[in-house]
Amino acid sequence: MSGHKRQISRANGQEINVDVLVIGAGPTGLGAAKRLNQIDGPSWLIVDSNEVPGGLASTDITPEGFLYDVGGHVIFSHYKYFDDVIDEALPKESDWYHHQRISYVRYKGLWVPYPFQNNIAALPKEDQVPCMEGMIDAVLESKVVRAPPKDFDEWILRTNGEGVANVFLRPYNYKVWAVPTTKMQAAWLGERVAAPDLKKVTTNIIMNRSAGGWGPNATFRFPAHGGTGNIWISVANTLPKENTRFGKHGEVQLVDAEGKRVLLGDGTTVNYQKLVSTMSVDFLVETMKNEELVKLSKGLFYSTTHVIGVGVRGERPERIGDKCWLYFPEDNCPFYRATIFSNYSPNNQPQASKKLKTQQLADGSKPSSSEEKEGPYWSIMLEVSESSMKPVDRANLMKDSIQGLINTDMLKPGDEIVSTYHRAFDHGYPTPTLEREGVLKQLLPKLQDLDIWSRGRFGSWRYEVGNQDHSFMLGVEAVDHIVNGSVELTLNYPDFVNGRANNERRLLDGAQAFKQHKMNNGIPVRPA
Template sequence: MKIAILGGGISGVALARMLAADGHQVTVLERAERPGGLCKSRRYGEFTFDEAGGHILFSKDRTVLDWQLERCGGAAGTVRTERNTKIRWHDRWVPYPFENGIGHLTKAAIVDCLKGYLEAHVQRRLGTPCPANFHDWVVWQMGEGFARHFMVPYNEKIWKRDLRTLSSAWVAGRVPEAPIEDILKSAVGLDTEGYTHQSVFWFPKHGGFEALVQGTVAGGGFRLQTGVAVQRVERHGTGFRVDGEPFDLVVNTVPLPQIEAAFPELPEPIRHDIRALRPISLINVMLGVRLDAPLPNLSWIYLPFAEQGPANRITYFSNYSPHNAPSGHGSFLAEVTHRGELRPDGPWLRSLIQALGKAGILQPEHVVLAEWCNNEFAYIDQDLEFAARIARVRSWWDQSGYITFGRFGRYEYHNSDQCIARAMQVHQHIREIAASGAPARPVFR
């Protein structure tokens, strides 16, 4: 079959590679000059940085993890790291997840957390239903103390909205309930591990996270057209036309609000729903520093409080691979979310660096490089209408004969491994279509 894939992020190129291996004639159309989307990296001299904040290779799915590692050159091409993440809690370093490290808080805060957790635990056992908004979910799941001392300030910093207007649906399955025994142990100073699926991760030795994309494109056997913003997709006989070129099948991975205008047949109410799917954007600040001593052995840290500056997460990026920074130097990524309005300038960058200095993360006078990169589509803004809206949108696509997937192609809060798992599902689905010639059943159920 002749197949067009719109968007050359990891979703698009992973699927293209799988389909090309079956002998299909595959074209990926990518708007940017380089494929990769959110998985792109960039170089400044001998520094390499990821463009959309710190990315790591990990997956609960061994098949997907192996696929990723193979694209990055396997054990020889990657660095394996045991995760060490902390929360900068005022002047203390608290192990992450917060529930597993509360013994490191002040005694008053430990009491707050413990009391709230026990109250919440009892309420849940009494059958208090799971709240629909995120603020109340936090209190329901973890209690008032955890909410006040970490979860609320941290999440307000990321989501930039009152947490009562944010849906709780996105946390389902992402934030497991900490066993009460773990909370009690950590309260008396016995650290527990918390969830372990990210306890080990990998990172490409060279080229940043984008090496995953490069390794997917190299020898992939498909046609990649960059610098092409798709303008018009329409039905044509039993197939489709993309900007005039005929295809048997069209798969979209482009963020839906960036592609809806290209589909003239979209019904107006669905178009309206898609336009309301707003993202949270991310400014990623890339910092190079001169080092007198090696960086602490940290993977990334969380900064929950406003006085720590605008960044919510700092990645110790040169710890991921020694090739991310030149010798005698280290590097950090500082992630700052916004709602489309933030444009950093010199004073803003300097104040962010000063705040990181005050928080004890770096020495401002050692900063030798400070650049930034904006990512318009970074997180999904899940307001209280999101679930109903996205259900209508997905339902239209799933009955249309087109396939759409990807982090913003389907609005699923997916990491790259889950995008690849989705690509595997789509691949299997297209195999079935090719084998039976039958019209497409919905690919995702």
């Protein structure tokens, strides 16, 4: 596919011929399209059933003018290429706000600094003792050579001990994943879950101080306008319009893998040579009507994410302060995470001069007046997980969530709520279950044998490389593999991408950094 840029061939009004078809205009699809537009050679087209690009990184706006992302998204990056594309799309300093993460865990009425397992000093004394005993036992037992942990729960016990497992990691992860930790594998963890440093934890208890700054998102940036979705709208705007079909003209009805053609909702047939699909892989194989692959995909598990938004009139309370996102392991609220979305940008809520009615008080009572009044305003975004193993009372979820905000001192009973938002995203989290790798190691190669690269948060179903930067690069690297035969590092070597070696990779060519990484660690290049 090298040589001069080939144009899209249109056989007639209802048929299009391209070298590479990209399905989906979320971060992965846009990464593929961006790379294809840079490469001199293949013709390409990107399609999406949504009118607005962004996928699971989009942003909704309520009628009252409050913005809510599809879950808690922030921009931090493992890749210079990703940074460059984002900076091209939103190039001005005024396009961004930069933040230091201020994050806590709500536990027994206390705000425990994140990560919880490094801040045992903030717990009541009666909880510090079992947590420290468990950590000490875990360190002593770590001296014994054992097989890798059989599941996530065993990893938790080996690294954190029984105390932290019981008070935080088990209940919190069940609320997030909607499956027990015993049904999840441990290979996905990487930089996702902090392992405690016993010496530092002990020192912090004695000195009565907190520890913070862990993880790749200790600092992050956020768009000044339009929420996270504005990033991807802006990236899409850098692509040629003739190579995009969104809305009803981009809705995929059928994927004929044998005939290498896709039927779109408006009746158009797109003939392709290679296909990059960012649809959830279970939906993709159903669209292909491939019974073997549909049966195989049934081994994949996912949870639904409910995003709840609450817009409040009044000055942001001092107890909320500059908090970014907060974790809730206890059962006094249905949500596992809350984001103070108004803190990310002053444009995530209406201007103070806008007049809005009070819909209700936080305790559910009616306001004393139906008069429209000015702000200021602030907002909270909540996330609730649901699965067959963790049902949710959808009919009462908003009421239960607002009561949960009162229970956790996020809201006071008399606070004026001027806007509410609720949207359920069927595929919210691709769950790293014990069965996942066995399915993916069969499913993804079988699709690739049909010249289909299934990539993205749910396209390749690997949560450990499911952030926005990862997802974007899954699309970029799929195209590089199609055109140049390059190794797809993000898909096949997530530990390398997320690890310390990535400091080198941000400065060097990815292939060169990976070669050095292999030399240092003796890793063969055998894509999974």
